[in-house]
Amino acid sequence: MVEAETLLENLSPSYVIGDKGYDSDALRKTIRRLGAKPVIPARKGTRRRRYDKTRYKLRNVVERFFNRIKHYRRVATRYEKTDPNYSGFLYLATLVATIL
Numbered sequence: 713m714v715e716a717e718t719l720l721e722n723l724s725p726s727y728v729i730g731d732k733g734y735d736s737d738a739l740r741k742t743i744r745r746l747g748a749k750p751v752i753p754a755r756k757g758t759r760r761r762r763y764d765k766t767r768y769k770l771r772n773v774v775e776r777f778f779n780r781i782k783h784y785r786r787v788a789t790r791y792e793k794t795d796p797n798y799s800g801f802l803y804l805a806t807l808v809a810t811i812l
Contacts, residue, residue: 717742727751727764729771735761780809 716739720728728743729751735758743750751768754761782788784805792798 720746724748727767729767729774731771732756777809781805784808 716730716734720742724746725748727750728746728748730739732753732755734752735755740750740752749764751764752761753763753768781802784801786792786801787798787805790798792801
């Protein structure tokens with residue numbers, strides 16, 4: 713969960729959506745401290761937690777987007793060594809993936 717907390721550090725989201733692998737009390741406290749609501753279902757075998765099922769179902773839209781841009785080999789394999797060049801190709805792949 714250390715990386716998830718690091719990613720959330722400088723953000724101010726309304727909701728944080730994650731799959732069952734992110735179900736932990738520590739991460740939920742971090743999300744609430746940011747003023748956001750966690751949308752994370754409980755793992756199997758743990759106590760049940762309430763979450764917004766409608767928002768959770770929208771998670772697949774983001775996953776499908778990442779799948780589409782990974783079809784561009786230059787983005788998926790990170791051929792570019794510098795951040796500005798990689799960002800440029802990422803923006804280009806995003807543009808083409810959303811148009812097609």
